[in-house]
Amino acid sequence: MAILKTDNITMQFGGLTAVSDLKIELEKNQIAGLIGPNGAGKTTAFNMITGVYVPTKGKIFYNDMDITMKKPHEITKLGIARTFQNIRLFKELSVLDNVFVANHLRLKSNWVSSVIRTPQYTLKEKEMHEKSLDLLEKVGLIDVKDEDSYSLPYGMQRRLEIARALATKPEVLLLDEPAAGMNPQESQDLMSFISRIRDEFNLTILMIEHHMQVVMGICEKIYVLDYGVTIAQGNPFEIQNNQKVIEAYLGVD
Amino acid sequence: MKEKTLRTLSWGWWLKNLVTNKNNLYTIIAIVFTLLIIGVLNNTLDNYQIRIFNLCAIYIILALSMNLINGFVGLFSLGHAGFMAIGAYTCALLTMSPEVKQMNFFLKPIVPWLANVQLPFPAGVLIAGIMAAVAGALIGAPVLRLKDDYLAIATLGFAEIIRIVFTNLQSITNGALGLKGLPNTVNVWWTWGIAIATIIFMILLIKGSYGKAFKAIREDEIAAEAMGISLFKHKMMAFVIGSFLAGVGGALLGHLMGTIDPLMFRFLLTFNIVLIVVFGGIGSITGNVISAVIVTIMMEILRVLDGKMDFGFIEIQGIPGLRMVMFSLILMIVILYWQRGLMGTKEFSWSWLGKISRRVVFRTKDC
Numbered sequence: 001m002a003i004l005k006t007d008n009i010t011m012q013f014g015g016l017t018a019v020s021d022l023k024i025e026l027e028k029n030q031i032a033g034l035i036g037p038n039g040a041g042k043t044t045a046f047n048m049i050t051g052v053y054v055p056t057k058g059k060i061f062y063n064d065m066d067i068t069m070k071k072p073h074e075i076t077k078l079g080i081a082r083t084f085q086n087i088r089l090f091k092e093l094s095v096l097d098n099v100f101v102a103n104h105l106r107l108k109s110n111w112v113s114s115v116i117r118t119p120q121y122t123l124k125e126k127e128m129h130e131k132s133l134d135l136l137e138k139v140g141l142i143d144v145k146d147e148d149s150y151s152l153p154y155g156m157q158r159r160l161e162i163a164r165a166l167a168t169k170p171e172v173l174l175l176d177e178p179a180a181g182m183n184p185q186e187s188q189d190l191m192s193f194i195s196r197i198r199d200e201f202n203l204t205i206l207m208i209e210h211h212m213q214v215v216m217g218i219c220e221k222i223y224v225l226d227y228g229v230t231i232a233q234g235n236p237f238e239i240q241n242n243q244k245v246i247e248a249y250l251g252v253d
Numbered sequence: 254m255k256e257k258t259l260r261t262l263s264w265g266w267w268l269k270n271l272v273t274n275k276n277n278l279y280t281i282i283a284i285v286f287t288l289l290i291i292g293v294l295n296n297t298l299d300n301y302q303i304r305i306f307n308l309c310a311i312y313i314i315l316a317l318s319m320n321l322i323n324g325f326v327g328l329f330s331l332g333h334a335g336f337m338a339i340g341a342y343t344c345a346l347l348t349m350s351p352e353v354k355q356m357n358f359f360l361k362p363i364v365p366w367l368a369n370v371q372l373p374f375p376a377g378v379l380i381a382g383i384m385a386a387v388a389g390a391l392i393g394a395p396v397l398r399l400k401d402d403y404l405a406i407a408t409l410g411f412a413e414i415i416r417i418v419f420t421n422l423q424s425i426t427n428g429a430l431g432l433k434g435l436p437n438t439v440n441v442w443w444t445w446g447i448a449i450a451t452i453i454f455m456i457l458l459i460k461g462s463y464g465k466a467f468k469a470i471r472e473d474e475i476a477a478e479a480m481g482i483s484l485f486k487h488k489m490m491a492f493v494i495g496s497f498l499a500g501v502g503g504a505l506l507g508h509l510m511g512t513i514d515p516l517m518f519r520f521l522l523t524f525n526i527v528l529i530v531v532f533g534g535i536g537s538i539t540g541n542v543i544s545a546v547i548v549t550i551m552m553e554i555l556r557v558l559d560g561k562m563d564f565g566f567i568e569i570q571g572i573p574g575l576r577m578v579m580f581s582l583i584l585m586i587v588i589l590y591w592q593r594g595l596m597g598t599k600e601f602s603w604s605w606l607g608k609i610s611r612r613v614v615f616r617t618k619d620c
């Protein structure tokens with residue numbers, strides 16, 4: 001059974017069809033890639049899955065539940081977390097608080113108990129705090145936990161965004177160009193980091209990448225978009241030898 | 254049975270935690286000390302000064318309530334005067350004696366269901382807050398979906414509508430005539446008591462998980478939503494709490510003045526609070542408390558500008574409004590040179606005080 005499935009989703013902005021009839025099926029614990037040139041509609045696909053946009057047509061299923069009309073925060077609560085292509089950290093919050101606040105959605109106490117610090121709330125807050133520290137330890141950011149998030153170097157900001165997404169306790173993690181702006185060595189490190197967290201947190205991962213090479217080694221399944229149309233899908237070997245993909249990437253008509 | 258003992262046990266643990274934590278102890282000592290100072294001032298200041306002292310406390314409440322909405326959640330709301338009007342009128346109508354009401358409503362008698370109610374002042378203040386909160390919930394539901402400038406315009410419109418409605422509800426609000434002779438129940442214990450309670454409430458709220466969620470929304474709505482934070486729920490929460498406090502502040506202000514009318518709740522009133530919040534630092538409780546006191550006192554000192562001024566060699570006729578012009582100028586200068594206000598988003602904390610004092614001690618040792 002597919003954990004995440006998009007059933008021919010289409011997104012139109014006015015006259016522009018950013019994504020048409022996209023059909024993605026992710027199996028549990030898979031790492032899949034969504035690749036394609038700039039403007040192909042990859043981020044738009046993420047925005048539909050995470051509820052930022054409601055697809056013009058088609059349906060999205062998560063564990064067989066129809067989530068097409070759900071709001072972004074509801075989808076995160078169900079277990080789909082994401083990162084952003086243009087890093088979106090909470091700038092004025094510390095590194096630790098960026099992760100802490102991603103635990104907030106699982107807090108059961110209401111605001112009154114948070115103000116009077118009921119024992120239940122105090123315990124839960126302590127637990128959230130410890131979990132956040134633990135997570136920062138795991139992603140190697142524990143030494144900068146008290147820094148403002150905007151003061152971190154670029155690579156660490158990307159890592160923090162992933163840590164923050166992990167703190168929401170997802171089953172499915174969507175990564176939008178996590179290797180953007182990194183050199184080949186950094187990209188390689190990131191890819192092994194991603195496969196490590198997949199095992200450690202028992203995740204299913206869908207990753208957008210602009211450069212084909214980066215994802216070849218790690219993805220078990222790849223979807224290729226071009227002008228919103230899925231021009232190919234398959235394992236890395238099939239994709240690499242697909243004529244349409246080669247043409248799209250080389251710009252041959 | 255077992256769960257009950259567990260709960261009482263853990264409340265015991267909670268209480269122990271409260272008193273054994275060193276910072277909590279400092280805070281309790283600081284509060285006691287502040288209350289002592291208030292007591293001393295209450296006995297030494299003259300009537301006019303006491304009035305300003307009360308105003309400081311009321312503006313602390315108002316600034317913090319606006320800061321919650323505009324500073325911590327980052328909403329651009331300008332409806333404060335509206336919520337204050339609701340609070341002030343509610344409390345006044347609930348606490349005035351039937352005789353005073355009858356004297357006020359000489360153009361058109363007051364509606365029968367209000368004519369004979371007379372509640373104690375605390376009940377009036379509480380209901381004032383609740384009424385403002387209800388209004389906040391009703392107006393918040395549609396307008397909190399709007400962004401930035403649109404929200405500002407919608408909330409501003411709301412406040413003006415409240416004012417116009419109050420001007421025309423002759424048999425409930427006495428219209429443009431306003432209400433005179435509000436019970437003279439406000440004293441420093443009420444104003445400062447509620448102000449201190451508000452400060453503590455805000456610190457606890459902002460330090461907790463909900464406060465962090467508010468800040469996350471302020472920093473990046475899209476990311477906050479992607480972290481599972483319901484924008485609508487949290488914005489609504491802050492808006493309703495903020496409205497409640499604005500209502501309470503309005504009620505206290507009305508009783509301090511002794512007289513209220515719709516003109517008192519013009520945009521200028523909201524602007525005064527915006528000024529305090531911006532001056533103190535949008536998103537800093539400490540900054541807003543300090544700035545509420547400074548601005549309130551400055552406003553009084555600058556009052557001379559509106560009157561006749563005699564410099565010995567030259568005499569200037571009073572120019573009404575010069576005070577506000579001066580104040581706006583000061584605000585502009587602060588914004589230009591000190592963009593984030595006195596404190597930015599920084600806060601006072603005991604550990605920060607410890608650091609500063611250690612530094613001072615080390616310096617003096619060096620010399």
Ligand SMILES: Nc1ncnc2c1ncn2[C@@H]1O[C@H](COP(=O)(O)OP(=O)(O)O)[C@@H](O)[C@H]1O
Binds near residue numbers: 018045
């Ligand atoms: N909110 C929007 N309104 C209008 N057009 C959009 C919007 N979002 C994306 N697009 C357009 O959709 C197309 C796909 O964009 P995007 O999904 O960001 O591409 P990719 O992530 O693959 O680079 C682009 O042509 C882009 O301009």
Ligand SMILES: [Mg+2]
Binds near residue numbers: 043044
């Ligand atoms: Mg993109």
